[in-house]
Amino acid sequence: MKKDFFFLLSGEYKTLPAAELRSVLKILDPKSIIKEVISDRIAIAETTLEAAREAVKRAAYTKLRGIFFGRAGNDPEEILRVIESINPDELIPAGSSTFAVRGRRILGSRIDKLGLERRIGERVLMLRPELKVNLKDPDAVIYFISTKDETVVGRLIDMKPKHFFSGRLAGRRPFSLPSAMQPDFSRAMINLAEVRPGGRILDPFAGTGGILIEAILLGYAAYGIELKDWIARGALKNLSHYCCGYELLIVGDARSPMFRKNSFDAIVTDPPYGRSTTIPDKSIYLLLDDFLSKCIENLKDGGRIVISIPAETDIDELILRHGLRIIESHLARVHGSLIRRVVVAE
Known part of the structure; x- marks a missing residue:
C-alpha cells in the first residue's frame, strides 16, 4: 500500500x-x-x-x-x-x-x-x-x-544514524590518498546508476577503493581496475577491512578491456584528475575518449555510466559522440576551488 x-x-x-x-x-x-x-x-x-x-x-x-x-x-x-x-x-x-x-x-x-x-x-x-x-x-x-x-x-x-559514514571517511581508512572520494559522495554516485541490488558494477579507475566499498555495502558485485600496483595494494587493504571476502580488483589499464561484453549493469567512476595522475601524458578529455571507446562494450544495454569530473571539463560532446545520452548532471563543491560535476549517461 x-x-x-x-x-x-x-x-x-x-x-x-x-x-x-x-x-x-x-x-x-x-x-x-x-x-x-x-x-x-x-x-x-x-x-x-x-x-x-x-x-x-x-x-x-x-x-x-x-x-x-x-x-x-x-x-x-x-x-x-x-x-x-x-x-x-x-x-x-x-x-x-x-x-x-x-x-x-x-x-x-x-x-x-x-x-x-x-x-x-x-x-x-x-x-x-x-x-x-x-x-x-x-x-x-x-x-x-x-x-x-x-x-x-x-x-x-x-x-539516518548520526556518524553513519564516520568509520569509512577517506582519512580514516587503512589506506588513503589526498584525492580520495568521501563515502557519501561515492554512495550517491552509485545510487544514480539505478542498478537493482545484486547487479554488477565496474569502477575502472578504482583508486583507493571508495566506490567499490560503498557498492559492496549496498549489495552489488563490484569490480575495480587500478593502473598503479601500489595504489591497488592499498585499495585491497581497504576492501579487506570493510568488505572482507569481496576483494575483486585488477591491476590493469582501464583503456584495455579485460571483461566480456555486456558484463556490467553500470560503470561508476572517478577518473584520475588532480591527483598524481595515473595517466600523466594524457589530458582527462583524451583519457576519457580512449576509455569510452574501449569500455562501453562492457556495459549491458540500458546500463548507465556515472562519472565525476572537474566542473570545467566539458565532456558532453564526447559522451554523445560515443553513442550515449546524458540523463542528468549535478555540480558539487568539494572544497576550495574544486567543483565536481557528476554526469549520468546511458
Whole structure:
C-alpha cells in the first residue's frame, strides 16, 4: 500500500540529494513518484512503506523520513489546522500510549520552534486525551520542518544514524590518498546508476577503493581496475577491512578491456584528475575518449555510466559522440576551488 512520505534532504549540495533519492526510490519501488521538492531540502514522495524505510538507509543525502500529513504557511494556526485535519488514529497509530512533538528549522526559518512544539502537543492531547507526553522514548513523534516560508508536518518514522559514514571517511581508512572520494559522495554516485541490488558494477579507475566499498555495502558485485600496483595494494587493504571476502580488483589499464561484453549493469567512476595522475601524458578529455571507446562494450544495454569530473571539463560532446545520452548532471563543491560535476549517461 502506497502512502505519501516526506524526506529531509541534506543541504550540502543543491540538486544531488533530491536526484539521488529519486533514483533510490526507483530502485526500490519503480512506481514511486516524487511529487515535489521544496527548496531543494524537503521531498514529498508517494511510495511503499518498505521502500521509504530502505531509502533512508540507502541514500547518502537523505536524513530522515516520515508519513506526510500536510503543509502550511508558518502561521501556527494554519499548522494546527493541518493536525486537526488528520484522522486521530493516523495521527498517532493505534497501540501507542506516548508521543512527543519535535521540529526543525531550516533555510532561515524564524518560527518559534519550542512554542509550536508545545501548541501541537496540546492539540494532539485534545484529539487523543488518553495519550501521555514522553520526550525521552515516545511511541510516536509528530515532526515538522519549517523553511523560511512554509512548514511540512507529519509523523516521524526513522532517521539516518548520526556518524553513519564516520568509520569509512577517506582519512580514516587503512589506506588513503589526498584525492580520495568521501563515502557519501561515492554512495550517491552509485545510487544514480539505478542498478537493482545484486547487479554488477565496474569502477575502472578504482583508486583507493571508495566506490567499490560503498557498492559492496549496498549489495552489488563490484569490480575495480587500478593502473598503479601500489595504489591497488592499498585499495585491497581497504576492501579487506570493510568488505572482507569481496576483494575483486585488477591491476590493469582501464583503456584495455579485460571483461566480456555486456558484463556490467553500470560503470561508476572517478577518473584520475588532480591527483598524481595515473595517466600523466594524457589530458582527462583524451583519457576519457580512449576509455569510452574501449569500455562501453562492457556495459549491458540500458546500463548507465556515472562519472565525476572537474566542473570545467566539458565532456558532453564526447559522451554523445560515443553513442550515449546524458540523463542528468549535478555540480558539487568539494572544497576550495574544486567543483565536481557528476554526469549520468546511458
